[in-house]
Amino acid sequence: MLRLAAWPLLALVLVALPHGLSFSQQEILVFLTINVLVVASYRLLTLTGEWSLGHVVIMGVGAYASALYSKKFGVWVPASMLLGAVTAALIAVLLSFPLFRMKGFYFLIGSFASGEIIRLLWKRFRDPFGGPKGLKLIEGMPDFSIGIWDFQFFEPVSYYYFAGTVVAICLWILWRIERSPVGLTFHAVHWQDRLAEACGVNLRAWRTLAFTVASGFAGLGGALLAHYIGTINPNSFDIEKMVFVLTWAIVGGTGTFYGPILGCVVLTVFNEIVLREMGFEQMRPLIYGAILIGSILFLPNGLESLVQKLVGRRRRVPGPAEIVGESAVK
Amino acid sequence: MSALLEVRDLTMRFGGLTAVDGLSFRVEQGSIHGLIGPNGAGKTTTFNMISGFYRPTSGQVLLRGEDISGLKMYEVARRGVVRTFQHSTLFAELTVLENALVGTHMPFRPNVFAAIIGWDREDRRGALARAAEALEFFGLSGYAGARAGDLSHGHQRALGLAVAYASHPDVMLLDEPFTGMNPEETRSMMALMEKLRGQGITILIVEHDMAAIMGLCDTITCMSFGRLLAEGDPEHIRNHPAVIEAYLGGTHHAA
Amino acid sequence: MLLEMKGVSAGYGRAPAIRDISISVPQGAIITIIGANGAGKTTTLRAMSGMLPLMAGEITFEGKRIDGLPASRVVAHGIAHVPEGRRVFPDMTVEENLRTGAFLRRDRDGIEADLRDVYARFPRLEERRRQRAQTLSGGEQQMLAIGRALMSKPRLLLMDEPSMGLAPVIVEEIARIIEEIHARGLSVVLVEQNAELALELADHAYVLETGNCALQGPARELHDNEHVRAAYLGI
């Protein structure tokens, strides 16, 4: 009964949320919404056990692509966002050929290197990427109205509703994937790749699948960002941003679906309330670095493990058996 | 009976070292075939070449006449030759049922789009039924919800077989299945293999321990230093002078 | 008693791989531990040399407790461990490998004398002293591993499967070396898959079975024991 009520209640809170906030806080809320999508897609990538340092650059690919489609070819913005996501996914497929010949360290360094190459290409080629200054005056979402409510998307509240809806749908899809046999196969690839291969799993194909899907959602996140802030440049997607994503994921804990989201929300709130209010905002990288190290050393399973301790549930990986509903095994 | 699996002139060199040297033998359909030899004889290397983990330097692995040497492990698996691993290689973090479900990957291939839309309900049911069947077969039904890493040693070994069995294999390659088992576990494991043979599954066992598979195998191939030493039924192998010599090792010394 | 292992349990995961093992090594003896693959022989040896922390039990060497010490400290007490698979340092020369064996020693002259001694014992190593260890044959690597262990001037030598993967002729030679080392007054604990060889060399033997000590006794008796022959030689 409580569970049934929980979702509508959460939705209500999320809808009401921006109205109690200041303008700048509403803007932060938009960024937070987008970041939730990025970090949740990052978790899908880590399901197969590989940690990429190129995820934020892939997000940038979605941002650049979507901005260029709307700018150069006049594509309707929502469509260009989708195309941006598809482009990011396609770039990921291309990158997977070199990258998935590597594992562990080499994958990490390889993903970092490919990300750097992409960023350098943006920097080097003024046409079409705008060089170091990047792209400006990116088209915003076209306004529209449904009866009583006018959506003007330069306003953070409107954009928050739009982005929130998109992100909610994406999270639902990510959740469906993870709790399906597909998700189980990802876990299998992670925990014992050789045994998985002996079960007929084409490791390369499945790693590529996770990487591609994750990259598509990250690209969509980038597109959502680009059309809101209206200007992007190569440094919007540098290693510092990647460290933020890593920190959210690790602080939250990558063992569960909600862990990274939790990490993202908690650290963003911490950042806004504690750091900004106390005037430590420019110490943010330092504090994030310290938090990152601290959580690896002292909280290896992330915040989620604290939550689970509180709720008193054991860490577990969800399986498809629960989705079918009835267990065939008594 | 006809040869289901055949190894022809198989050779593996690592740098200057020849681990397997021109090995040939045939595994008959529906039999339990043992591959034995002292430590370092090249059994595991041979096993890894058959299962696709290594690409042989030269020679062939024929499955129903088709050359499968050099194929990747998952490609070999998809042709019906499924292997197990030494020790208790399992998805230790997943539940017993989930382990078996991964085993059903080949008959019920997951699809990401179907999974999102929800069009794979039939496949999920089928996979679950097959996984349950595999657990039942190996007497693990009672542990379906347990974490695989928490099982006892004997149950972990059985689960390893169940995962392989869940994929409907024609040939099962077992890598030292009796290692670290007490006599009682060994006996029940032997019974399970007999049961598998009863289902028409061909079994190739690689084992260091001669005693364990004497009573089980129809045919035994004995290797030593990468070469074929002797082949025949257990009685023949037991009394083969070269085999005894290879196993006792220090006979000169004793004399 | 040189080394006394009492009621030791140890292992890698949560469950111990060996349970309640007690082994005594008298001064000047060769003790062997035999058993099937996975019976816990190597685990026992690793527990002795401090590579594996104990879950229960204690180990004393020359009357001093050594359990709980890290492996690098156990060496200092006079126990050298020749690990399974030889584990020579592949990219270092033969001589560098040997000198690394004397890492804890400061007596320059003593080290040089022992180095000459090892070369005298293994002329083939002297011929290859500038070669990288990687380029040696299996038998030569085994000799190097033994030589390296001797360089620490141990009073007890732990040997893990010295015959593994070696041709019968080489195994003969290794056996001769073990006897020679023993004749010089060193005590040896020998873990072997090759039970026949081990029982020939040893004074006293322990038979492990899935982590428990199933049988122990004078090596000669075990050698002639029908049960042991059936269980471990498969004859």
Add this chain to the structure above:
Amino acid sequence: MIELLAQTGLNAVYAASYIALVAVGLVLIFGVMGVINFAHGELFMAGAYTVVALYASRDVPFILAVAAGLVFVGGLGLFMERTMFRPLRDNPLGGLVASIGFLMILQAAAAMGFGVRKEHIPPVTQQVIEFSEKVRLPMARLYVIVAAIVILLALWYFLKRTRFGWALRASAQDPEAAELQGISINQTARIAMFIGAAMAGIAGALTAPLVSVNPHMGHSVIVTAFIVIIVGGVGSLEGAVLASIAYALVHTFVTTFWDGVIADIVGLSLMLLVLIVRPTGLFGSADRA
């Protein structure tokens, strides 16, 4: 044209010398500890800022400032070993991520302590060796080259001829077998971390007057070092030195004839290519990924 080639060659030799110092330190740390130190570029930066703080701001003689940089950055290395890499020894990927966190801390600390502007450091010497009108080698660069050669030779001697050098190599090749010889992993890890970090620090300190010192300078250094250690074969010190020379030549020439960004792209592509051709187990035994 010949003169342009000669000048570019000289520039490449200079670049190779400090890159080699950084990369060899990184390889040493990876070999012994099994961890890729992402903060290595920031250790270089810390060395440079030591010179800013002592030589440029407080008139400490340059050579003493460099020595201080060596000690300070070596100390930072010891701190990292004790607080991060030792507790995370069984989790090399965790060690790597922790070093990324440390990178952020050092960068932010430099920005807060010195500001984000570029530092101007008075030149150590204005002398220039003129081979011809267009081929010139500033003395300051020659110092870096000579220092790099001396340091690398000293390291080579240490590793090949001394007890602790053997211990370090033994630990890198087989940590467990090394432990059985009485070599404590903690000890070798400390030595490797100190030397590795100090080499990055001294490279940063020596080149400080010749480059623009700023809190973000570590980024291009670590990217370069990654390229070099991958191309040279992870775990191989000789490979790292050779790859430094090769990379410096390629990068300097491409920069001279096209531009710097293209040179960076070429370098990174080269590294990806090596990773593709030899995806794992690049070189020998120090490779533990």
